[in-house]
Amino acid sequence: MSRIWDVEHECMPREELEQLQLERLQATLNRAYKNVTCYRNKFKELGILPEDIHSLAELTKLPFTTKDDLRLNYPYGMFAVPLREVVRIHASSGTTGKATVVGYTKNDIKTWSNLVARFMTAAGVTHDDVVQITFGYGLFTGAFGLHYGAETIGASVIPTSSGNTDKQIAIMQDYRSTVLVGTPSYALTIADRMEQVGIDPKTLALRVGLFGGEPWSEAMRREIESRLFISATDNYGLSEIIGPGVAGDCSYKDGMHLAEDTFLAEIIDPESCRVLPPGSVGELVLTTLTKEALPLIRYRTRDITSLDYSPCPCGRTTVRMKKTMGRSDDMLIIKGVNVFPSQIEEVLFAIEGCRPHYQIVVDKKGAMDLLEVDIEVTENIFFDEMKRQRRFLEMVEKKLTSTLGVGATVRLVEPGRIPRHEGKAVRVVDKRQKG
Numbered sequence: 373m374s375r376i377w378d379v380e381h382e383c384m385p386r387e388e389l390e391q392l393q394l395e396r397l398q399a400t401l402n403r404a405y406k407n408v409t410c411y412r413n414k415f416k417e418l419g420i421l422p423e424d425i426h427s428l429a430e431l432t433k434l435p436f437t438t439k440d441d442l443r444l445n446y447p448y449g450m451f452a453v454p455l456r457e458v459v460r461i462h463a464s465s466g467t468t469g470k471a472t473v474v475g476y477t478k479n480d481i482k483t484w485s486n487l488v489a490r491f492m493t494a495a496g497v498t499h500d501d502v503v504q505i506t507f508g509y510g511l512f513t514g515a516f517g518l519h520y521g522a523e524t525i526g527a528s529v530i531p532t533s534s535g536n537t538d539k540q541i542a543i544m545q546d547y548r549s550t551v552l553v554g555t556p557s558y559a560l561t562i563a564d565r566m567e568q569v570g571i572d573p574k575t576l577a578l579r580v581g582l583f584g585g586e587p588w589s590e591a592m593r594r595e596i597e598s599r600l601f602i603s604a605t606d607n608y609g610l611s612e613i614i615g616p617g618v619a620g621d622c623s624y625k626d627g628m629h630l631a632e633d634t635f636l637a638e639i640i641d642p643e644s645c646r647v648l649p650p651g652s653v654g655e656l657v658l659t660t661l662t663k664e665a666l667p668l669i670r671y672r673t674r675d676i677t678s679l680d681y682s683p684c685p686c687g688r689t690t691v692r693m694k695k696t697m698g699r700s701d702d703m704l705i706i707k708g709v710n711v712f713p714s715q716i717e718e719v720l721f722a723i724e725g726c727r728p729h730y731q732i733v734v735d736k737k738g739a740m741d742l743l744e745v746d747i748e749v750t751e752n753i754f755f756d757e758m759k760r761q762r763r764f765l766e767m768v769e770k771k772l773t774s775t776l777g778v779g780a781t782v783r784l785v786e787p788g789r790i791p792r793h794e795g796k797a798v799r800v801v802d803k804r805q806k807g
């Protein structure tokens with residue numbers, strides 16, 4: 373079993389943890405009310421004051437925060453400190469509108485580095501490791517977050533940044549990298565390239581993968597582990613809240629431990645906004661408890677998951693967040709049926725002959741939604757005789773239809789045809805007219 377970075381906070385008895393959360397919540401509410409006009413207005417509208425919150429149960433009285441609040445206050449309007457106290461700025465671009473700008477004080481950077489050190493340690497990384505970071509260095513929080521966390525642990529960091537897969541592989545070979553950091557889809561791109569050029573992953577020193585930034589299935593984890601011969605771990609976060617470091621796998625890989633002393637988590641029904649009982653699947657809502665520059669109250673992440681409060685054999689007492697099903701705004705509605713790309717991925721990865729690359733195309737014919745899934749198949753299937761290929765295709769369509777509850781047309785494409793991504797993968801092309 374791996375070490376625990378911050379035993380005091382990761383293994384706190386729940387009662388103590390809740391007391392700490394309440395104290396930190398009250399401080400956060402005061403800071404936000406005093407320094408952020410948007411929050412002062414929201415509180416006034418609801419007729420409440422920070423001192424009205426005496427217990428964690430009263431959290432539900434507080435207003436939600438959404439990405440729109442951040443956009444409306446672009447770029448610095450939600451900051452709770454003057455810019456001179458901000459030592460770092462990152463931003464995350466959404467699919468529409470302006471980017472969301474986030475800031476960190478010196479203390480925020482320290483908190484962030486320690487949170488990343490927590491999940492890296494939980495994944496088995498130590499100061500003896502050589503950590504290769506393939507996230508793009510820039511406004512994205514992924515690279516700098518993992519970089520500072522790895523340095524905090526005392527590991528050796530190789531900031532290769534994103535792109536140039538051949539160079540990444542050469543560095544991995546020459547510098548004897550032991551830990552690979554990036555998106556899970558990029559890990560598969562690396563595995564594919566190694567296969568293509570005949571490099572045996574067993575000859576590398578890699579042993580752990582820290583993957584995050586996008587949803588990925590258990591089937592994809594198995595695929596990465598068996599092809600790169602590493603332990604593939606998941607970690608979750610979002611720029612608005614801090615970046616990577618919100619939650620991460622321990623060695624049991626049965627849900628990601630969420631840093632509850634730093635973030636208060638709720639699960640709500642995204643339609644009614646009502647808080648759901650423990651264990652329910654719904655939208656994750658997070659309140660920051662220690663952030664100085666950008667405190668956020670009940671931030672709607674749009675990520676669909678559930679929280680598991682049962683004890684984990686690793687000894688950490690923090691709640692475990694299940695792999696996300698995707699984002700509520702990524703959910704496709706096909707002929708009225710809710711479909712998550714992750715459900716399609718689970719089906720495809722379990723079928724022999726499907727390669728781990730796929731694209732979902734949604735279109736409309738008249739008033740009818742059409743769901744098409746383009747999948748890369750191995751050469752022997754792609755070049756197989758028509759009859760056998762037809763049978764394979766029908767089998768995949770049947771499996772998809774029975775899992776999703778709605779019909780899907782499958783198109784087999786030859787290896788290498790689906791576009792590869794160095795950062796977050798783009799799985800869905802929605803051609804339907806919006807609005």
Ligand code: DLL
Pocket residue numbers: 464512513514515583584585586587588606607608609610611612615616617673675696698699
């Ligand atoms: O992706 C932060 C991050 C970087 C996390 C590197 C982990 C590793 P954003 O660009 O703001 O921040 O995107 C946040 O990405 O709301 C989720 O929808 C998705 N996401 C991030 N990590 C995971 C994960 C970073 N492990 C959005 N599983 C989030 C599923 C994830 N989705």
